[in-house]
Amino acid sequence: MNRGELFHNCADCPSRRTTEWRALNADELALVSQAKRTRAHEPGEALYHQGDPGVGIYCIQSGLVGLRRTDENGNSSLLRLCAAGTTIGYQSYLSKEPHKNTAEVLTPTTACFIERSLVSNLLSTNPRLGERFLQHLLDDMSAIEDDYARSLTLSVKSRFLHTLMVFYEKLGYRDENGQPIVELPIKRMELADLIGAQPASISRLIRKVQAEGMLKFNDRRVSLRDLLNRVGSSMVAR
Amino acid sequence: MNRGELFHNCADCPSRRTTEWRALNADELALVSQAKRTRAHEPGEALYHQGDPGVGIYCIQSGLVGLRRTDENGNSSLLRLCAAGTTIGYQSYLSKEPHKNTAEVLTPTTACFIERSLVSNLLSTNPRLGERFLQHLLDDMSAIEDDYARSLTLSVKSRFLHTLMVFYEKLGYRDENGQPIVELPIKRMELADLIGAQPASISRLIRKVQAEGMLKFNDRRVSLRDLLNRVGSSMVAR
DNA sequence: CGTCTGGTTGATCTAGATCAACAGGAGTGG
DNA sequence: CCACTCCTGTTGATCTAGATCAACCAGACG
Numbered sequence A, B: 001m002n003r004g005e006l007f008h009n010c011a012d013c014p015s016r017r018t019t020e021w022r023a024l025n026a027d028e029l030a031l032v033s034q035a036k037r038t039r040a041h042e043p044g045e046a047l048y049h050q051g052d053p054g055v056g057i058y059c060i061q062s063g064l065v066g067l068r069r070t071d072e073n074g075n076s077s078l079l080r081l082c083a084a085g086t087t088i089g090y091q092s093y094l095s096k097e098p099h100k101n102t103a104e105v106l107t108p109t110t111a112c113f114i115e116r117s118l119v120s121n122l123l124s125t126n127p128r129l130g131e132r133f134l135q136h137l138l139d140d141m142s143a144i145e146d147d148y149a150r151s152l153t154l155s156v157k158s159r160f161l162h163t164l165m166v167f168y169e170k171l172g173y174r175d176e177n178g179q180p181i182v183e184l185p186i187k188r189m190e191l192a193d194l195i196g197a198q199p200a201s202i203s204r205l206i207r208k209v210q211a212e213g214m215l216k217f218n219d220r221r222v223s224l225r226d227l228l229n230r231v232g233s234s235m236v237a238r
Numbered sequence C: 001c002g003t004c005t006g007g008t009t010g011a012t013c014t015a016g017a018t019c020a021a022c023a024g025g026a027g028t029g030g
Numbered sequence D: 001c002c003a004c005t006c007c008t009g010t011t012g013a014t015c016t017a018g019a020t021c022a023a024c025c026a027g028a029c030g
Helices: A026-035 A090-095 A116-125 A127-153 A156-171 A188-195 A199-211 A227-236 B026-035 B090-095 B116-125 B127-153 B156-171 B188-195 B199-211 B227-236
Strands: A037-041 A046-048 A056-070 A076-082 A102-115 A180-183 A216-218 A221-223 B037-041 B046-048 B056-070 B076-083 B102-115 B180-183 B216-218 B221-223
Touching: A026 A102, A026 A116, A046 A056, A056 A090, A056 A116, A056 A188, A056 B127, A076 A127, A076 A188, A076 B127, A090 A116, A090 A127, A090 B127, A102 A116, A116 A127, A127 A156, A127 B056, A127 B076, A127 B090, A127 B127, A156 A180, A156 A188, A156 A199, A156 A227, A188 A199, A199 A216, B026 B102, B026 B116, B046 B056, B056 B090, B056 B116, B056 B188, B076 B127, B076 B188, B090 B116, B090 B127, B102 B116, B116 B127, B127 B156, B156 B180, B156 B188, B156 B199, B156 B227, B188 B199, B199 B216
Parallel strands: none
Antiparallel strands: A037 A102, A046 A102, A056 A076, A056 A102, A180 A221, A216 A221, B037 B102, B046 B102, B056 B076, B056 B102, B180 B221, B216 B221
């Protein structure tokens, strides 16, 4: 193994049963396991860049990766976040076109890289894998349609509360007093990019929302208190 | 044929070569041709509704159809427009889930309906058709990612100008003086829904943009004059 | 005719952008 | 250990794009 490389056996992968790879049988899994390359990545790195040819796909083992798109004028936004157990870069594999966005590492991440040719082999022998990829694509599509619709109809405030809820669903827990808590994995700047707002606006928003008493911020640690119940009423408003 | 039904031979369909159906051979095409049902639809109708099970797919022969999504609070927006030669409803076919949005007829439209079971038959015998559907999905995905990114980074004004440009690319022509003209196929209200703005804002925007001299509105007829050249500079600004 | 629908306009309000200042770590290097 | 810089986040002051709501107007149409 080269410098910086890790090894991980796919058979032991915690996300094996929740990703498209569950379509593989034991032999195929073993094949992937020895052919993939696992690496650790630090925040600021990119797994691939917008415009790069799709030389393979990545399976995120741990950490958080953001998909960022930059337009011709340099405006960029985080289209979505991908956590452990997510396969990314497969769209470029399927379309045979360059990557449409940049996969930027947001928190320390380990990811497995699987070469294009190996994916092709697997797909040609195992049609169920193809169905899984299709399903994944359909899910992504549906999710981004939701995001798009929200961006057209809801205010920055509502979208901010919504993303807090999403984080809570994925990472939330109850503290010793039964209070719902979530530890935000990204910085303000990235939150802003995700929502299409300015970092300064996020700061103000936090102060205001806190004043309304529905939640409490402590750096990245958020206590959601009764936000959980109130969501309905606060989200109606634009 | 029932009341209101039309007949159209797929072999003569102008969009035969540009849609996924080009994957079909003559026999398959003949099969579709006699099994499909072609109908005329008036504005205000819906080809299918959000939440309906996907009983089949539609191929738009002429006219304009909008895909609208409504959230749990009743906020709705037009996610995108589909013109002649577009197959819609296939996502629900592929995912086996109910339709995620409503296909609402915006201008007089004729569309062919193809039953779910027929699509299944074709897909099982012709794998290339499946590839075409996959490609279509990838294209839709890429397009909506672009739209989403634009909604996060650009102002209502910029997005308005952008959609005008898109209409011009699809429907535009030069008048007798060589001026670029486009006849908008939808009303202000729908334009607003498409952009995530209020009709009143669109009106004001039109007045302002007109004052800046880059284009001229005459009801739905728009003369784009030198907008075409200036696009670069006007789109940079948020 | 009256009624309806689609569009424009006015008056007003506000969410959020913008820009600049500042404050607290977290290195980093002497 | 201190001085320096870098980076993230907060805040203040100000400005403006766009929403909101209501009035109004022009065609279409029964």
